Amino acid sequence: xxxxxxxxxxxxxxxxxxxxxxxxxxxxxxxxxxxxxxxxxxxxxxxxxxxxxxxxxxxxxxxxxxxxxxxxxxxxxxxxxxxxxxxxxxxxxxxxxxxxxxxxxxxxxxxxxxxxxxxxxxxxxxxxxxxxxxxxxxxxxxxxxxxxxxxxxxxxxxxxxxxxxxxxxxxxxxxxxxxxxxxxxxxxxxxxxxxxxxxxxxxxxxxxxxxxxxxxxxxxxxxxxxxxxxxxxxxxxxxxxxxxxxxxxxxxxxxxxxxxxxxxxxxxxxxxxxxxxxxxxxxxxxxxxxxxxxxxxxxxxxxxxxxxxxxxxxxxxxxxxxxxxx
Amino acid sequence: xxxxxxxxxxxxxxxxxxxxxxxxxxxxxxxxxxxxxxxxxxxxxxxxxxxxxxxxxxxxxxxxxxxxxxxxxxxxxxxxxxxxxxxxxxxxxxxxxxxxxxxxxxxxxxxxxxxxxxxxxxxxxxxxxxxxxxxxxxxxxxxxxxxxxxxxxxxxxxxxxxxxxxxxxxxxxxxxxxxxxxxxxxxxxxxxxxxxxxxxxxxxxxxxxxxxxxxxxxxxxxxxxxxxxxxxxxxxxxxxxxxxxxxxxxxxxxxxxxxxxxxxxxxxxxxxxxxxxxxxxxxxxxxxxxxxxxxxxxxxxxxxxxxxxxxxxxxxxxxxxxxxxxxxxxxxxxxxxxxxxxxxxxxxxxxxxx
Numbered sequence: 296x297x298x299x300x301x302x303x304x305x306x307x308x309x310x311x312x313x314x315x316x317x318x319x320x321x322x323x324x325x326x327x328x329x330x331x332x333x334x335x336x337x338x339x340x341x342x343x344x345x346x347x348x349x350x351x352x353x354x355x356x357x358x359x360x361x362x363x364x365x366x367x368x369x370x371x372x373x374x375x376x377x378x379x380x381x382x383x384x385x386x387x388x389x390x391x392x393x394x395x396x397x398x399x400x401x402x403x404x405x406x407x408x409x410x411x412x413x414x415x416x417x418x419x420x421x422x423x424x425x426x427x428x429x430x431x432x433x434x435x436x437x438x439x440x441x442x443x444x445x446x447x448x449x450x451x452x453x454x455x456x457x458x459x460x461x462x463x464x465x466x467x468x469x470x471x472x473x474x475x476x477x478x479x480x481x482x483x484x485x486x487x488x489x490x491x492x493x494x495x496x497x498x499x500x501x502x503x504x505x506x507x508x509x510x511x512x513x514x515x516x517x518x519x520x521x522x523x524x525x526x527x528x529x530x531x532x533x534x535x536x537x538x539x540x541x542x543x544x545x546x547x548x549x550x551x552x553x554x555x556x557x558x559x560x561x562x563x564x565x566x567x568x569x570x571x572x573x574x575x576x577x578x579x580x581x582x583x584x585x586x587x588x589x590x591x592x593x594x595x596x597x598x599x600x601x602x603x604x605x606x607x608x609x610x611x612x613x614x615x616x617x618x619x620x621x
Numbered sequence: 622x623x624x625x626x627x628x629x630x631x632x633x634x635x636x637x638x639x640x641x642x643x644x645x646x647x648x649x650x651x652x653x654x655x656x657x658x659x660x661x662x663x664x665x666x667x668x669x670x671x672x673x674x675x676x677x678x679x680x681x682x683x684x685x686x687x688x689x690x691x692x693x694x695x696x697x698x699x700x701x702x703x704x705x706x707x708x709x710x711x712x713x714x715x716x717x718x719x720x721x722x723x724x725x726x727x728x729x730x731x732x733x734x735x736x737x738x739x740x741x742x743x744x745x746x747x748x749x750x751x752x753x754x755x756x757x758x759x760x761x762x763x764x765x766x767x768x769x770x771x772x773x774x775x776x777x778x779x780x781x782x783x784x785x786x787x788x789x790x791x792x793x794x795x796x797x798x799x800x801x802x803x804x805x806x807x808x809x810x811x812x813x814x815x816x817x818x819x820x821x822x823x824x825x826x827x828x829x830x831x832x833x834x835x836x837x838x839x840x841x842x843x844x845x846x847x848x849x850x851x852x853x854x855x856x857x858x859x860x861x862x863x864x865x866x867x868x869x870x871x872x873x874x875x876x877x878x879x880x881x882x883x884x885x886x887x888x889x890x891x892x893x894x895x896x897x898x899x900x901x902x903x904x905x906x907x908x909x910x911x912x913x914x915x916x917x918x919x920x921x922x923x924x925x926x927x928x929x930x931x932x933x934x935x936x937x938x939x940x941x942x943x944x945x946x947x948x949x950x951x952x953x954x955x956x957x958x959x960x961x962x963x964x965x966x967x968x969x970x971x972x973x974x975x
Contacts, residue, residue, distance in 0.1 A: 409903075409952050417945045419941065420943075421942060424936060541766055541770065583781050583785065585780050586777070589777045589778065595766070596770050600756055
């Protein structure tokens with residue numbers, strides 16, 4: 296049934312796109328291009344959730360990870376006058392936050408929801424205390440003009456000329472999808488998320504794998520943060536991530552904890568926002584800007600309300616693993 | 622609290638929060654020192670402003686009032702095993718609704734107008750919380766996500782309402798008209814009357830949790846959902862009830878802020894009061910009475926944030942950082958373990974599906 300829905304959505308999208316492309320090709324492709332830009336940070340952040348939850352760790356600290364990484368990426372980039380160094384700093388920040396979450400959730404066996412909330416509040420406190428005005432990065436990460444594909448009609452203007460993090464992100468998502476279902480690492484990760492004691496019996500170190508995955512996920516969260524401040528806009532403000540880390544969780548659930556599913560869900564979100572933006576620019580509809588801001592949050596709640604109960608999260612999610620004592 | 626046979630005096634509940642505060646201040650001091658400012662000076666200014674004079678204490682208690690209530694809104698839900706991060710949204714809904722009631726009804730006597738406006742606040746706060754409660758109870762959607770989403774939705778909605786339909790006419794700011802004098806909550810003995818309301822609500826909830834069946838039901842579901850269900854307690858009813866109570870209290874917090882401090886609804890005010898409620902609740906160990914000293918401490922820090930900037934040159938956001946650190950250390954089990962062998966925290970994680 297799920298497959299049919301995704302077929303229907305895809306077909307409807309192609310039909311609508313064809314219709315609008317015939318009306319005005321440039322606008323139709325630019326809307327889809329923008330949709331990818333809106334979708335990418337959400338998709339990457341959702342991967343953080345997928346990686347953590349598939350090994351049994353609930354991560355609601357994605358928002359904080361992104362905020363802190365966007366912050367360090369921007370200010371390291373601005374102070375050293377080197378955007379690439381900023382990018383590295385952002386990813387490293389993500390790694391550190393990932394390790395912190397792993398420490399709290401795996402080693403200290405803390406309540407994972409509280410651990411995530413702490414990360415979010417710490418990130419908000421640190422970034423707003425250390426924030427300074429009048430800094431700027433030398434340049435945003437420059438978009439790449441794809442060879443060959445870039446010249447194709449329709450697909451060229453949609454897929455070409457995105458930034459490096461976007462391309463890396465898309466490759467990463469596909470890679471994660473393959474790795475999760477087709478490699479020993481993926482099988483072990485999923486086993487640890489579903490039934491850690493069986494995985495342990497089979498010789499998989501639950502603690503090590505959880506640490507590893509949460510830390511890699513942290514790096515990806517850092518990348519998502521760096522995308523926002525270095526690639527998408529090139530600025531940083533207090534409260535910059537604006538709930539994207541939470542929307543990502545809804546996207547993860549909507550995508551059924553599957554990387555490709557989550558990517559599709561993120562594209563749907565991005566498209567909804569891009570279309571609304573275009574309607575605003577064209578003044579087809581007059582909606583107060585506050586309602587536009589609300590849109591992703593309302594969509595998140597609706598999606599959760601519709602999909603919760605129908606989808607099944609990894610079984611061992613949220614439960615600290617205690618090795619049986621003999 | 623699980624009854625142990627040998628009752629010892631358990632110092633953990635007092636020492637852990639106090640030690641957390643000290644450690645947080647030490648780490649925060651290091652952050653201040655990095656900026657080449659003497660942290661002792663900053664802290665001296667912070668605490669003498671907040672607690673060093675009668676005026677200072679009055680301001681502190683005024684700041685503490687909404688924090689006691691938003692802390693209670695989080696604490697009562699924590700007791701039921703729910704993490705209500707939505708106190709902020711519920712508080713804003715209450716603040717706006719009470720402002721509307723405050724300026725729309727003209728010519729009412731004080732004794733009717735003030736309770737009516739408070740009731741408006743409580744009702745709309747509860748309404749916002751009900752969305753999250755119902756989604757949790759009937760659809761199994763995790764309340765942490767829905768309450769965070771509702772915060773953003775309510776903030777946008779309130780901004781829209783204050784900038785368009787409820788806007789004060791003929792001036793550029795996004796805010797509602799001033800409330801009628803008959804809706805203004807007066808001071809009592811030089812202290813804001815709202816403070817007494819907040820303390821009364823704390824005591825009432827403490828009594829409710831300790832001495833009533835309702836309190837027992839909430840407590841049981843919070844400690845062990847399955848055991849509660851087996852004993853015939855409706856989990857759904859407890860979830861919805863505690864969210865309603867929490868939302869109503871947060872709504873009253875916003876209403877008191879509107880009716881005694883701000884005098885109208887203005888989006889820039891009220892910011893962060895609900896989020897501080899999380900820190901207050903956890904610092905007060907989800908105990909309705911423990912919330913009061915926690916709120917007074919945090920209220921004092923909030924009250925003196927700008928003085929610290931003026932006199933010691935530290936950005937006022939230092940308070941945000943200190944609160945985040947306090948929250949981190951108060952919940953980090955390392956500290957707790959120093960004083961308590963048995964882990965006795967509130968456990969909330971149960972995945973997204975139930």
